[in-house]
Every structure is written in structure tokens, then in C-alpha cells.
Amino acid sequence: MTRATARAHPNIALVKYWGKRDAALNLPATGSMSMTLDVFPTTTTVTVEPGRDRDELVLGGVVQQGVPRERVERFLDLVRTASGSSARARVETENTVPSAAGLASSASGFAALAGAAAAAYGLDLDERALSRLARQGSGSASRSIISGFAVWHAGDDDASSFAEAVPAPELAMVVAMVDRREKSVSSREAMRRTVDTSPFYPAWITSTARSLEDALAAAAAGDVERLGGITETNALRMHALIQSCDPPIRYLSPVSVEIFDRVVALRAEGVAAFATADAGPNVVVICRPADAATVAAAIDDLADTVTSLPGPGMQVLDRVPA
Ligand code: 2P0
DSSP states (O other), X not given: OEXXXXXXXXXXXXXXXXXXXXXXXXXXXXXXXXXXXSSSOEEEEXXXXXXXSSOEEEETTEEXXXXXXXXXXXXXXXXXXXXXXXXXXXXXXXESSOTTSSSOHHHHHHHXXXXXXXXXXXXXXXXXXXXXXXXXXXXTHHHHTSSSEEEEOXXXXXXXXXXXXXXXXOOEEEEXXXXXSOOSSXXXXXHHHHHHHOTTHHHHHHXXXXXXXXXXXXXXXXXXXXXXXXXXXXXXXXXXXXXXXXXXXXXXXXXXXXHHHHHHHHHHTTOOEEXXXXXXXXXXXXXXXXXXXXXXXXXXXXXXXXXXOBOOOOEEEEEEOO
């Protein structure tokens, strides 16, 4: 029996991943860029137990059945194939962020699972290989392997689609917890519907590829205003795209929209603050660390806030036998 424990944090994209080019390999239609948070870690322990007849998933102390367990099983199959093992495992995971509420719990979840499973099954993977492995569990998890700011290269095959660190200015993210409930349409289903039904999808792909190039250049130059502007525009384009599906999907709530308006008002007062939101109503405001308290005070009547600085990449905490 071997056991390993790993920890990973969610990441928030400044330039979003929305749409797959290859669902089997989980290759994205475009590259994306993110900041890994230093809050809301997921901690996962994988215990390889020869003799067990199927993989078990325990999330927050509750044994999971159905799709979540099957998704983990398919992921462990990749690790088993790579390691030449047929042994099943018990996976215990603890999220400190609400699951499936658009706060990237699948990013931290599959990044932690990739690290723990690779270590438990005896695979010696470098950061790039871990990012490729995590990608196959959940696309955004490829970026949570990396500390701080990351670009996930779209790539054109399994080997070339991975995340790596990029330089960026000092930034904070103020996370506004508008709604902690599980979202009604998963990202995976919403992405599929977007690709199949949105008339705007081709324009999203071309504009996002350009936004990514611009964002990487702005980040390398330390230009917070330019990087923030690209971030807010890209987020609103993604939500417009999602709303253009048939049947339509709308993740932003009236409170989310009000926070976007407050951020515009903050900019009018000279504070460099920019809003983004993922597949849910929660809003994340990007700013200089010195402005984070001002940003939080401007929105804390609308939602609870948590402020994050750039956080660490996936860490293996423990392996037995070592
Ligand atoms: C992102 N999101 O770039 C975008 C923005 C949500 C909105 O990546 O199907 O859970 O597992 O690859 O990674 C959410 O999608 O999707 C996501 P799968 P994932 O962060």
C-alpha cells in the first residue's frame, strides 16, 4: 500500500479558457492565462489499495457515487496506464472552497489529485508532465499546478498543451462570494453547448487568441491597467458568449452586475480595479495589493470578500512509504 497527499489552490483566469478543440484529450480551443490563489486550497490523499475492486472517492467526508466518482476513476486510469499498475485506490479530498460554484474547485481538485495520484502510483513527473496530466482531469487544473501567474498553451496535441509560469506585476484578487450554491449548468456542459450553438464562438476564438498575446505582453511589461482592461473585456466577452447559447445560459446575477458597476466607479475615482467572473455569479476584482482594502470596502455591502495574493503551485505534502 502506498499513500500520498497533495495540496493545490484554485486559479482565476485573466484570459479565459472556454471551449475545447479535442474533448478526449481535453485540448482547449485557445490558450489562457491565470493567477493561482493563496486561499481556498484543496487537499487530497490517494491510497493505492491492491485488492480493492473499484476506486472510491470521499469528498468532504462523504462517499461519492455516479459522475464525480467515475470522473476520478477515468483520471486514475491514466495514472495506472502510465505506471503499469492495475491497483485501485481510495481518494479522500477536502475543499475549502464551495464545490462547483464557479470558484475553480475543479482546478484545485484535479491539480491536487494529479499530484497525489502520481506520487502514490510512483510516477516521477516534472511540472510540465503534471500540468499535462491535470489538464486531462479538468482543463483549468493544468494552471493550478503552477505557482503565481501561468499561461496554458493551447498546443496541438497532448505533449504541447501544458501550463507554465509567466512574469507578471504584483497583483491581488478580491473574491466576492455572491452565491456559494452549486451552479445549475456545469462548465463542461456549458462549454459543449457554446461550441455547438453559439453563433459568436468563432469570434470568441480569434479575439481570445489576440487578448492572450496582449495580456502576456502587458504582464511582462508590468502594466497593471492594460492587463486589467484585457481581463475585464475578456470576461464580459465570455459571459456574452455563454448567454448566446441555445438554450441560453446566464451565470451572472444582478448582484454580480452591480459589482462590475462598482468597479467601473472605482476606476473613475482613480483606483486601478478590474472585474472578472467565471462560470457562476461570484466576481473577482483584480487590483494592486495596496488597493485591495479599498476595493473590498467598496463592495462588501454586496458580498463577503476574501483577498488573495499569488499562491503556490501544487505541492506533494507527504508520501508513505517515502
Ligand atoms: C477558466 N473556466 O479559464 C474558465 C473560465 C470557467 C470560466 O476553465 O471541462 O472546469 O473540466 O476542462 O476547467 C472551467 O472549466 O472545464 C473553466 P473542463 P473546467 O478558468
